[in-house]
Amino acid sequence: MTAGEQAQAGRHDRVTAVVATWAEAKGRPTFLATATPTLSWQVTSETRHWLQAACEIELARGGQTTTALLASRSSQAVTWPFAPLAAYETVSVRVRVRGDGEEWSPYGAAVELRTGPLGGADWKAPFVIPVTSAPRERAAARFWQVFEPTRAVRSAVLSVTAHGIYEAVLNGAVVGDEVFAPGWSAYRDRLCFQSYDVTAMLAGGRNVVGAVVADGWYRERFGFAGHDRIVYDGPAALSAQLRILYEDGSIGWVLSDGSWSASWEGPVVSSSIYQGEHYDARQEDDAFSDPDAVVAEHAVAVIVPTERGRLVPASAPPIRRIERRAPVAVTTSPSGRTIVDFGQDLVGVVELDVDAPEGCVVTLRHAEVLEDGELCTRPLRAAAATDSYTASGRGPARWSPRFTFHGFRYVEVSGWPRPLEPGDLRAVVVHSDLVRTGWLTTGDALLDKLHDNVVWSMRGNMVGLPTDCPQRDERLGWTGDIGVFAATATYLYDCSALLGSWLVDLRLEQDRRGGIVPFVVPDVLGGEPTAAAAWGDAATIVPDALYRSSGDTSVLAASYPSMRGWVEVLARLAGDDDLWTGGFQFGDWLDPAAPPDDPAKARTDPDIVATAYDFRSTSILAATALLLGRADDAARYSARAARIRDAFVATYVTPAGRIVSDASTAYALAICFGLLEDEAQRARAGDRLAELVRAYGYRIQTGFVGTPLVCDALCATGHVDAAYRLLTETGCPSWLYPVTMGATTTWERWDSLLPDGRVNPGEMTSFNHYALGAVADWMHRRIGGIAPAEPGYRVVDIAPVPGGGLQHVSARLDSAYGTIAVVWSVEDEQLNLRASIPANVEARVALPGSAVVVVGSGVHEWTVPARTGDGPAGRSRAGGGRNGNERRSFDLGSSLADVVEDPAARAALEKAAAAAGFPAGASLSDKGMWRSDNRLRDVVGRLPADDRERIVATLARIGQRDATT
Ligand code: BGC
Numbered sequence: 001m002t003a004g005e006q007a008q009a010g011r012h013d014r015v016t017a018v019v020a021t022w023a024e025a026k027g028r029p030t031f032l033a034t035a036t037p038t039l040s041w042q043v044t045s046e047t048r049h050w051l052q053a054a055c056e057i058e059l060a061r062g063g064q065t066t067t068a069l070l071a072s073r074s075s076q077a078v079t080w081p082f083a084p085l086a087a088y089e090t091v092s093v094r095v096r097v098r099g100d101g102e103e104w105s106p107y108g109a110a111v112e113l114r115t116g117p118l119g120g121a122d123w124k125a126p127f128v129i130p131v132t133s134a135p136r137e138r139a140a141a142r143f144w145q146v147f148e149p150t151r152a153v154r155s156a157v158l159s160v161t162a163h164g165i166y167e168a169v170l171n172g173a174v175v176g177d178e179v180f181a182p183g184w185s186a187y188r189d190r191l192c193f194q195s196y197d198v199t200a201m202l203a204g205g206r207n208v209v210g211a212v213v214a215d216g217w218y219r220e221r222f223g224f225a226g227h228d229r230i231v232y233d234g235p236a237a238l239s240a241q242l243r244i245l246y247e248d249g250s251i252g253w254v255l256s257d258g259s260w261s262a263s264w265e266g267p268v269v270s271s272s273i274y275q276g277e278h279y280d281a282r283q284e285d286d287a288f289s290d291p292d293a294v295v296a297e298h299a300v301a302v303i304v305p306t307e308r309g310r311l312v313p314a315s316a317p318p319i320r321r322i323e324r325r326a327p328v329a330v331t332t333s334p335s336g337r338t339i340v341d342f343g344q345d346l347v348g349v350v351e352l353d354v355d356a357p358e359g360c361v362v363t364l365r366h367a368e369v370l371e372d373g374e375l376c377t378r379p380l381r382a383a384a385a386t387d388s389y390t391a392s393g394r395g396p397a398r399w400s401p402r403f404t405f406h407g408f409r410y411v412e413v414s415g416w417p418r419p420l421e422p423g424d425l426r427a428v429v430v431h432s433d434l435v436r437t438g439w440l441t442t443g444d445a446l447l448d449k450l451h452d453n454v455v456w457s458m459r460g461n462m463v464g465l466p467t468d469c470p471q472r473d474e475r476l477g478w479t480g481d482i483g484v485f486a487a488t489a490t491y492l493y494d495c496s497a498l499l500g501s502w503l504v505d506l507r508l509e510q511d512r513r514g515g516i517v518p519f520v521v522p523d524v525l526g527g528e529p530t531a532a533a534a535w536g537d538a539a540t541i542v543p544d545a546l547y548r549s550s551g552d553t554s555v556l557a558a559s560y561p562s563m564r565g566w567v568e569v570l571a572r573l574a575g576d577d578d579l580w581t582g583g584f585q586f587g588d589w590l591d592p593a594a595p596p597d598d599p600a601k602a603r604t605d606p607d608i609v610a611t612a613y614d615f616r617s618t619s620i621l622a623a624t625a626l627l628l629g630r631a632d633d634a635a636r637y638s639a640r641a642a643r644i645r646d647a648f649v650a651t652y653v654t655p656a657g658r659i660v661s662d663a664s665t666a667y668a669l670a671i672c673f674g675l676l677e678d679e680a681q682r683a684r685a686g687d688r689l690a691e692l693v694r695a696y697g698y699r700i701q702t703g704f705v706g707t708p709l710v711c712d713a714l715c716a717t718g719h720v721d722a723a724y725r726l727l728t729e730t731g732c733p734s735w736l737y738p739v740t741m742g743a744t745t746t747w748e749r750w751d752s753l754l755p756d757g758r759v760n761p762g763e764m765t766s767f768n769h770y771a772l773g774a775v776a777d778w779m780h781r782r783i784g785g786i787a788p789a790e791p792g793y794r795v796v797d798i799a800p801v802p803g804g805g806l807q808h809v810s811a812r813l814d815s816a817y818g819t820i821a822v823v824w825s826v827e828d829e830q831l832n833l834r835a836s837i838p839a840n841v842e843a844r845v846a847l848p849g850s851a852v853v854v855v856g857s858g859v860h861e862w863t864v865p866a867r868t869g870d871g872p873a874g875r876s877r878a879g880g881g882r883n884g885n886e887r888r889s890f891d892l893g894s895s896l897a898d899v900v901e902d903p904a905a906r907a908a909l910e911k912a913a914a915a916a917g918f919p920a921g922a923s924l925s926d927k928g929m930w931r932s933d934n935r936l937r938d939v940v941g942r943l944p945a946d947d948r949e950r951i952v953a954t955l956a957r958i959g960q961r962d963a964t965t
Contacts, residue, residue, distance in 0.1 A: 015046040016839070018095050018108025024315070025496035025550070026435040031116040031157075031195040033315035035084035038077040038552065041095045041108060042818050043839040049856025050839040053100040057081060058107065061091040075840055076792050076816045077552035087122040088157065088243060090114045116159050116195030117241070120308035123193070125241035125255040127163070128301035130262035134235060138219075138270035140403065141236045143301055144169075144210030145260045146291040149202060152247040156202055158209065159243075161193035161311065164236040165216030167402055170201045170209050172289025178318040179402060179430060183464040184217040184477075186505035186522045187232050189512075192314035198242070206291035209254060213238050214271040214403035221274070222524035224473070228382065231524045237304055256301065261287070263298035268403060269390075274383035274473045276366075277401035281392035282358065316501035319464050320433040324351065327422045334373045338413045338420050345409040345745040345768055347460035347470040348430035349387070351400035356417040358393025363415050366408035368471055368767040371759055375412045379765045382473040388415075405430050407460055407471025407768050409744065432462045434493040437815070440776075440784045443808040447728070447779075449739045454773035457746040458485075458492055461770050465502045465521075469748060469766040476520040477502060480535035480586060484708045485770045486542045487777040490549035491813065499546055500555055506539060507562040515565035531569055532586050533610040534705050539566040540617040544624070550816065551792020556624050564633070567621045570614045571640065578640070578647040580610040588665045590772075591703035592733040592750045596762030602703050603663035608652055609705050612669040615644040619674070648675050657684025664692050665706025671713040686717020691932070693722050697900055697910075697925030698729040700750060708774035715782055715801060723782075724804035727775065731925065735775055746773035784811025785822045785833075789844050792816060798835045799846040800824050802866060817841045831866040834859065890955035892937040900930035905958050909939065912951040916943045 023037035039057060043050070052075055057068045059082050068081035075097070085091065094110040117123050130141050141164075149156075158175060160168045161182045168175040175196050182192040213236040221228040242254035267284045271277040286293035328343035340350075345368050354362060366385040367375040377385070385406045389399050408427075413420055440451055460470045466482035466489070467475050482489070482499070489495050506521045513529040517536035543559035546552070556563075574580040587609050591602030600606070618641040625633035652660040653676065659666040667689035669675065676682045692701065693714065702710050714723035730736045733750030741753050748769035752760050759765060781787040785800025793815040800809065800822060810823045818838025825832050837843045839857045846852045848867040890898070890905055899905045910924060918939070919927050929939070936955070940948045 016050065016097065016099065016102065016105040017044055018042070018097055018105060019044050021093065021095050021108050021111045023093070023111065023113050025500065026494040027317035027433060028497045029194065029314050029318055030197070031114050031313060032085070033118075033313040035086070035115065035118055036080035037085075037113060038079060038554065039093065039095070040076045040078065040816055041097070042816070043075065043097055043105070044818065045099070045839040045857065047099060047102075048858040050099050051842075051856065052097050052840050053102070055095055055097045056104065058094050059091055060093075060110065061089075073840065076794070077550060077554065085113070085115050087115055087118045114197075116157050116313065117193065118313060120311040123159075123239070123241065123308050123311050124253060125239045126257055126303040127237040127239045127306045128256045128258070128260055128262065129235050129237045129304050130264055131299045131302045132264065135264050136270065138215050138272045138275065139264045140212050140214040140266065140268040140271055141238070142210060142212050142263045142266045142287065143238045143240075143256065143260050144208055144287055145254060145256070146206055146208050147242075147254045148206050149244055150246070150252060151250070153199065153202055154245045154247045155197065155199045156242060156244045157195050158198045158240065159193050159195040160211060160238070160240045161191055162211070162213045162218070162236065162238050163187075163232070163234055164213040164218045165403055166211045166213045166238060168196070168209070168211045168240065169288040170198055171203050171207055173201060175201065176318075177320055179321060180216060180319045180405075180464060181314070183314060183316060183319065184522060185501070186508040187218060187310075189310060189508040190312055190505060191310045192312055193239075194314050194318075202244075208288060208291045209240070209242060210288040211238050211240060212266065212268060212403075214268060215273075216403065217273060220272060222476075224381075228473070231526075234304065237306075238301075239306075258301060258303055260301040261295070261298045262301040263287070263295065265297040271401070271403035273404055273475065274385070275404075276384055276386040276388075276406070277404045278388045279399060279401065280390040281394075281397060281399070282390060284392065314501075316464065316498045317432045317434055319431060321348070321428050321430050322433065322459075323429045325427045325429065327425065330420055330422050333370075333375075333412075337374070338416065339370070339375065340411045340413060340420070340422075340425065342409055342411070342427045343744070344456065345407065345460070345743075346427055346429050346456065347407050347463060347768070348405055348428045349401045350411055350425050351398065351428050352389060352425050353396065353398050354389060354391060354424070355396040356391035356393070358391060360391040360393075360417055361388055361415045362391070362413065363388045365412040366406040366471075367410050367412075368408055369753065369759060370410055375410055376759055379759060379767070380472045381763065383471065385471065400428055405463060405470070407469065407766075429459070430463065431459050432464055432498055434462060434495065434498060436492065437494050437813060438491040438780060439812045440780055441810050442779075442783060442806050444728075444804070444806060446730070446736050446739050450735055451776055451779065453739065453743055453745050454488065454770065454776040455492060456744060457768050457770040457773055458489055460745065460768050462493075462498060465505075466499065468771075469769050471768060472766060476524065477505075477522060478520050478535070479506070479517060479538035480519075480532070480589065480704060481769070481771045483534060483538035483541045484704050484774045486538075486545035487548075487708070488770075488774050488780075490545050491777060491780045496546055496550050496552065496555070499542055503542060503555065503559055503562075506542075507559065510539065510562055510565060515569045517566055530584050531573060532584060533580065533606070533613040535586060536566055536569070537613045537617045539563055540620040544620045548788050548791050549793075551790070551794055553627065557628060560624060560628060563617070563621050563624060567618050567637065570617060574611070574614055574644070578611075578644045579607070579651060580614050581607045585610055586704070588703035588705040590749060591665070591706075592700060594703070596749075596760055599703075599762070599764065602665070603701065604661045604665040604706065608659070608661055608666050608669065611644060611648050611652075612673050612675060615641055615648065615675055616673045618644060645675055649677050649681075653677075653681065657681055657688060659685060659688075662688075662692070664689060664701045664710055665703065667692070668702065668706045668709035668713040671716055672709040683717055686713065686719060689713055689717070690719040690722045692928070693726055694897055694900060695928040695931045697731065697906070697923075697930050698722075698725040698734070699731055699925045700726065700729070700733045700735065704771050707772050708777060711775060711778040711782070715778075720801055720803050723778075727779075728804050735772075743767070746770055748772075780811060780813075783809055785824065786811050786813050786820055793820060793841060795842045795844065796820055796837070797846065798822055798833075798843045800833065802826055802831055802848065815841070826866050829866050830863050833862045890936060890958070892935065892940065892952065894936045894955075895932045896924070896930045896934040896936065896939065897932035899936065899955070902958065905955050906930075908954045908958065909951060912943065912947050912954070913939060916947045918942055
């Protein structure tokens with residue numbers, strides 16, 4: 001090699017590097033759940049526009065190395081190129097890459113991959129239960145065994161599962177840092193187990209291994225309004241197997257069996273997900289820490305038969321204690337109770353530092369809100385959400401429940417032995433330990449808080465699976481909720497492992513119901529199999545969202561039969577005319593116009609939602625079939641999708657572009673799902689949607705179905721300003737209304753808390769539901785300007801749409817390729833944009849008024865003229881019109897559509913109308929009166945003369961003042 005070549009090679013070594021390598025999805029458990037993990041790696045390169053031309057993967061296994069050379073650009077979720085791993089194996093993998101015409105990069109750091117048992121075939125331990133039956137409801141069982149390794153130990157792996165939730169203990173120390181293991185799955189068909197490396201926890205001589213098994217989900221009473229019942233069979237049971245690999249290569253096993261001790265006594269007196277945990281420290285003993293402990297009230301365990309084929313290694317990220325938060329206030333309520341405010345509606349438990357006399361009982365009651373200064377527990381329905389701790393009197397102790405969780409911001413503490421100090425307790429936030437991937441700041445305090453609330457609601461509703469809410473007697477895997485939220489979820493966090501695991505359960509439960517996707521997964525509601533649009537469609541939408549965010553086709557391949565099964569159900573329901581009509585539907589659930597006790601009574605006809613979703617699922621299936629090489633299915637389902645579209649248009653769309661129901665959700669569905677015939681029809685639908693949005697004073701008019709779509713539908717049809725007005729509206733109902741009411745999470749209802757500060761009277765009123773936060777997906781793509789152009793962000797669209805008076809926005813996505821970052825600002829009528837693109841990614845950049853440019857990796861900057869209206873515009877609450885100089889004066893002939901565009905004029909008119917009691921029982925916005933064909937005289941004409949004159953004078957003054965400024 002010449003000196004020049006050496007220098008060149010040396011330079012190359014510095015410029016391109018594999019900086020991270022991983023197997024399967026981020027956040028997965030340490031022990032792999034598969035013998036053939038996908039591999040991904042991240043590259044940094046100083047070469048601009050770097051694309052991978054080839055990669056070499058090296059596997060070190062049992063003292064041998066093997067390599068796989070792939071001439072491919074693919075660096076994400078690459079199929080395992082070696083022989084499958086065996087159970088209880090440890091291997092390591094490293095990767096090097098090269099770009100076109102380049103030398104190989106150095107190898108990235110090697111990563112260790114481990115397997116434990118890989119399924120029922122590797123599972124040796126029976127399930128055991130105590131020989132005696134439970135002495136009381138919700139009692140926790142304890143199991144333990146003493147053992148002694150016979151030789152020098154090289155490594156030890158403990159694998160555990162339970163009917164219930166378990167906490168494993170070895171020599172007095174809790175094993176691992178997960179809680180609520182084995183998590184909740186479709187237990188009848190799939191029960192997960194966890195594996196832990198316990199080598200360092202083993203002692204020489206006698207050891208004791210044990211576990212507490214509490215009811216958890218397995219024995220929770222599911223169902224509403226007095227129809228609650230335990231759904232799964234049998235009592236709390238444990239199965240544990242410890243595999244000890246000795247230095248001499250021999251293997252020893254410690255398996256749960258009839259030789260284990262079992263007891264119903266112990267400090268966890270009772271526990272339940274909904275009801276809470278009661279702990280009596282007086283009953284603590286040494287059973288789990290001292291091999292020689294003498295424990296009263298214990299008997300033997302007995303083996304119960306079980307179906308081992310159900311056993312699978314856990315693949316979802318562990319549920320962990322993520323952070324601790326100190327109280328922001330400790331107060332006394334009007335009735336004299338001690339209430340602690342943690343300042344954030346969160347999910348988890350309270351941790352106490354308590355020093356109390358023996359027998360002193362400290363009780364904790366949890367709630368999300370206060371009403372009249374007292375804890376408001378009505379929204380929890382049948383969930384007691386109450387924990388208690390009985391002191392042993394043996395000195396200071398730190399305690400928190402281990403077998404329950406609550407959704408709360410406030411805790412009422414009673415029985416504390418002295419005045420409670422803020423330092424005596426803290427909240428422990430508990431949820432699935434997902435890897436955060438997405439961020440957005442807009443520079444607008446209310447919007448940033450909205451986004452923050454969306455993140456908190458996602459955190460609180462990802463406790464092992466995607467749930468509707470985390471606090472009341474529900475907390476179920478409602479399909480519709482994650483269906484609408486999946487795109488937002490997959491931007492904010494890496495959800496592949498969690499949602500991938502949940503989809504396995506969806507498929508199993510769907511199979512049990514003949515292709516019909518149940519409302520909740522795991523399916524604990526039972527009843528006749530019933531299909532519901534937008535809920536059952538989670539079967540197509542969630543895998544599609546995962547594929548879009550990760551680029552991993554394996555989720556589509558695994559879900560394909562389920563997707564097709566669901567679409568076949570839809571085809572049957574739609575029948576020959578390709579219209580799904582009648583029958584049960586949730587529809588545009590929680591449209592704000594629906595009465596509190598009838599959330600399905602939306603403006604948009606449920607038949608429209610049903611056929612629109614049939615089209616959506618059928619289209620997703622057709623595209624998936626094409627991708628997976630199933631040409632026949634692709635042709636068949638795209639033909640059916642075309643027929644559905646024709647039927648939809650023929651039945652629900654008038655030639656002039658009106659859509660039946662004439663409601664925002666109907667237009668949003670038609671526009672976003674691509675149900676309209678041509679551009680002209682789409683444009684007319686967009687115009688009508690914008691009119692409606694304005695007529696209702698930019699107050700939201702959509703429920704679960706329309707909410708994720710409405711801003712996209714407006715932007716896609718040229719109504720960007722209307723989208724921003726809708727987003728930034730603060731009156732009730734709107735996205736920002738809860739923020740102005742002090743919300744710290746996304747609410748279930750637009751008005752979970754009413755404007756008068758009272759809790760919505762509907763029996764279904766949660767303050768922590770992510771569904772209506774699905775607008776964050778639009779915010780990421782259109783405000784932040786980062787959207788996947790090709791799945792996995794291998795090609796990314798950088799296309800921010802400035803507006804809403806926003807002046808400085810920054811968005812970031814830690815894609816699997818690396819960080820994609822966008823910062824834009826509007827200054828002096830110029831839009832400045834900076835975009836950072838990682839190696840192996842291409843970006844299509846579209847700036848207002850400019851042609852699309854394609855760029856590769858590196859940091860890129862642009863400055864272009866800002867679109868009219870990109871500048872510091874007013875928002876409806878702020879007073880001051882757009883750009884401050886566009887106001888016009890108003891007279892009796894002015895249209896209400898013009899008035900609503902001027903926040904000061906709108907406020908003045910609303911105030912006067914409300915004072916005069918017009919329109920009766922509602923506001924101008926509720927009645928949708930801000931229309932171009934409503935004149936000011938139509939409103940003021942109905943007001944008393946005094947009011948009429950005052951309002952006309954006020955509006956005239958507003959116009960004059962503007963004319964002079
Ligand atoms: C849940 C929802 C769910 C809905 C469907 C509610 O009780 O909390 O979010 O999607 O029921 O009916």
